[in-house]
Amino acid sequence: MAQRILIAEDNDRVAAFVEALLRHEGYTTERTADGIETLQRIGRSVPDLLLLDLRLPRLHGVDLLKKLRKSPVGNDLPVIIVTGVYRGERYARAAQSLGVRHYLEKPFSANALLAAVKDMLPSCVQVDAAPEEGEPFDRHLYQAFSTGFSGTFHFEGKRKATLSFIAGTPVSLRPGFRHRDFGDYLLQNGRISANEYDYYQGAGHFRSDVLVQLGCLRYPELLQEKLAYLTGELLEAFSGPPLKVEQRSFPLSPGLQLFTLNMPSLFHRGYWRSSAPDTANPFPEEVYGQFVAPAAAFYRHVNFLDLNEEERRFVSQLDGSRTMAACLEGASGITPLLRLLKTFGMLVFAHEPLSVEMPAGMPLRLLFNVLEDETGPGGDGPLESFSDLVNEESRDDEPLLPAEPPPVLPEIGDLSLRVRQVFEGMQGKNYYQIFAMEQGKFSFDQLKTHYFKLTREFGPETMMQLAGEEAGMVEDILATVTTAYNTLSDVIKKERYDELLGSEKVGLGQKGDDIFQAQVQFQSGKVFLDMEEWDNAEKALQDACNIAPKNGDYLAHLAWSIYRNPQHGSSPAMREKVRQTLNRALTLDRVPSAYAFKGWILLEGGQDLLAEAEFSKALKLDARNNLARKGLREITEKREQEKKGLFRRMFS
Template identity: 90%
Template sequence: MAQRILIAEDNDRVAAFLEALLRHEGYATERTADGIETLQHIGRGAPDLLLLDLRLPRLHGVDLLKKLRKSTVGRDLPVIVATGVYRGERYARAAQGLGVRHYLEKPFSAEALLLAVKDMLSSRQQEAAAEESEPFDHHLYQAFSTAFSGTCHFEGTRGAILSFLAGTPVSLRPGFVHRDFGDYLFQNGRISADEYDYYQAAGRFRSDVLVQLGCLRYPELLQEKLAYLNGELIEAFSGPPLKVEQRPFPLSPGLQLFTLNMPSLFYRGYWRSSAPDTANPFPEDVYGQFVAPAAAFYRHVNFLDLNEEERRFVGQLDGSRTMAECLEGASGLMPLLRLLKTFGMLTFAREPLSPELPAGMPLRTLFNILEDETGASSDDPLESFSDLVADESRDDEPLVPSQPAPPVLPETVDLSLRVRQVFDGLQGKNYYQVFAMEQGKFSFDQLKSHYFRLTREFGPEAMMQLAGEEAGMVEEILATVTTAYNTLSDVIKKERYDELLGSDKVGLGQKGDDIFQSQVQFQSGKVFLDMEEWDNAEKALQDACNIAPKNGDYLAHLAWSIYRNPRNGSSPAMREKVRQMLNRALSLDRVPSAYAFKGWMLLDGGQDLLAEAEFSKALKLDARHALARKGLREITEKREQEKKGLFRRMFS
């Protein structure tokens, strides 16, 4: 029987094209032209897949999705969004929160649509077949938390058998990715085909025969076995749910041959298996409660290697703040939150509470707590948004937090009321008043601060919570704010606007408007770097370089934006271009940023000594350069780990 696809599209021409394309591929299709009709159609009998246009008459597509996800019939309905209005990665990420995995922007190719359809329908079939299965992390944590000793036999994975000693994985064959440990070494060029054949046959899969053959030294063998086991288990986090049969065997108490870093393995697995901001693990009611470390927190947290934002968040978990307060201004924490929930590392209460330090545990230090928990550490990242906001603007009443809030949090204020307040407040105001400025007292810092606060407050996450009149108001707010910002941040446009207002004083009120305009673009580019909007950063920094082609700092930051952009990550040509740009920047200006950027490129390439030299050059010019300090610290920590020795890491 053909699988049924419902096309919710109000444009007859587009809908007819989609229907013809899908029917040609053997699917049964049905059509609706507005949101209410679509909802009623699904209520009479859910299709296998919904192809949804967001801007539908009578009921907005986002509102339709929200209603579906709250209903029994639509909770798990596969949905592909096809939109020509809401463009960009931020909207796609926000739609993921409503269970949308494929977000197509019109015009899209027939190939892209068919690939998305096949992926969604095949995934649904796999989910139906795996109703009794559990995600891999569930099985792994169950064995770890119960100190299980024995073997876990997984179905549907070549019959993979994972062996545990006291809750720690010690052996896997066949693997989830590679056939076995020998195949892993062969694929990575560590052993030859003949040596792999011997390992499988005469060696009977005993890894020590590889030492006998002279393929690896014994310390190298242990290191490779750890890398193989870690890599295979992390990949399994991204796999489908599995059925498992546990077969225990007795083990002498206290025996521990070697250990994987299990908390770190889960943390890396959660990063691999989901986008950082899409899956909120805690129920919504805990975000208004006070949070503190549970006893399990102290047993596991020192095994983690957290980034600065995560360390700052962890440092706030002292029982005096609510979960929402700790998360304010943070993003990208969902893998860490999933780990904290899985391992039971947090405790919640309606009133302030104290941390649960395990009794009798002589805790020396916590590696993942910033010394300055307020975030004012000298090791802050190079491009900090707060560093770019003028002191005068910090005294203003903030419109929104300076960083985006987590995507799924209980609303502390009525969003609809907030939308109406801002919308009414913008009526009848000129562009200066939109940003709380007077025409004769222009401040680019204040302009930038208010612009990014407003666009973050009413970004895709807010849009996904609204529909109808409020959604239209948000679109008008963003259109007004964007037009005002583009006008006031451009020298020529601002002059013309001042003339329209009848002002005697036009322009930016500063000598050398072209120089100031390059500074405006440069500061905007640094803000986009901080927000990780690489394309926008590159565009703004390219504009700055076009205006001031002999400014080495501008050119260095442009090179950095190209290097950090994920779409350039696999291109040797782009890396070479970045290297040449940084050398050119240093020939123009000996700026510390260029040395620091070069250092990180070398460090990423495994050239630690060369990287150290570049970081040192940066610090000679600026002793507090955050990015260079961070690079040297990473090299130092890496060397300290190497000094401890492989055996100590394995057996301690």
């Protein structure tokens, strides 16, 4: 069984590099980003080795290490320290007094890290322990999915858990593979308080709907969070140890189908998480020289996937006229896809060329993951692959392309294209138009229908498949839709919004008067901020943003006024609003104020390195930004104090 290493590192880039390196060497890895989370993870399941950064948020690495050494579960846990701040021989010697043999200063080489890991791990291998029985998690999961299993899987081993299925789809898990349960997931993510979690566990009997009763989450939010929790926990299990399972089935009404997890996509992402993309082909060596084509299972599952361009290029060549070796030529980073194709039995092989045939009686319209314009090795024209499998009747009656030429967009997948279309379609629309209504023809049923449609379409499943600009667009879409729904579904807010839409111009009475009014409100808001009159500042800045919703500077100051208002200090919903508003401000305009405000929020949350990066961005845009300069000074002073205090603590 692969040895398990816990990486406690709050710098995501460093953690990702270390994790990829260790997994390539055959180790199983887990990641945490702060000291409290690290301590809790070790308390639930002790790893074979801890890779510890000293400057962790919430609990300093030295204090964490001292707590471990006083605990029965961590007094002899092998630890390697990595640090970019505490440099020098005296710190390394002090760490030795806490049982640390390897003290690596950033930047360190891959060879230095691997040498330290290999030196430490033999000491924690139990040579006389019997090998653990069981099978990898993905085999258990695929068995339930492929057979349409309804019932429960009781997992035994290092990770005990009960996973419930309906018609082959997971619907419930407790305890989780990473969190104790759904409530613990919400607690760790700041969505519920410790008191609310106690109620959920006790009087609530782990029923998630009590969180709606308590007013912690709206029902659509509850559904999204449950989906995100279940997806994340199952992905965690893909890289875990083998598990034994006891199955208990129960009868199910025929035809019942739940729309929950996208199982083929879950496996695809799970294989991305648990294997290096450039490792060896998982298929047997003997199939390399054989011709390959899609099996019947291919057509049942391929449209559930959102493949990248390299994977789509490989899939486009599976036309039966090429060998596996020819299809793989020049391909890189597709091992997770190959594992999926093998697990699901989606390919067939033969020693002679194969003819591609669709399953009988399946009126396939389109295959989403095929590059229909792909040319063959000789450049002689389009590949004769899946483009010929489009339903001919659909091709004649329903044109696949719109009559007007589509807008020029980057070459992105269908999901990214849809995100961009919706995002651009919302620009310049009022709240009624977002839900396809007119102000004078309001319908609450139509409001709910469109709201649920959009929040389902752009829920956690969508967020997890995107990155970069498109992920930011999804956040903006959800923020806009939620704000619009909350406004129109509240009678008083709707009245005020109607007044705003129908109000006549005041003041100058000239073109651009609304811009003038927004500027007046903005300047008033800044004065109130200086006077620390938070409620008045928030109101004035909200009015400015209502008039000019695309002004990044206005939005950034609004977020800061909400954050600074003590009235919102314990509200997870308002903290989320601050985050979304700042992100939207930076999406619209790279204003130095937004970076400075974001930096202070991170700094007060204990994330000094991230805060430092935000302050630096602000000063690149405006070298005179006093808030950013003050933040950098505070970080420098704090580090000097910590260096002095750390040395004292190591010898105390």
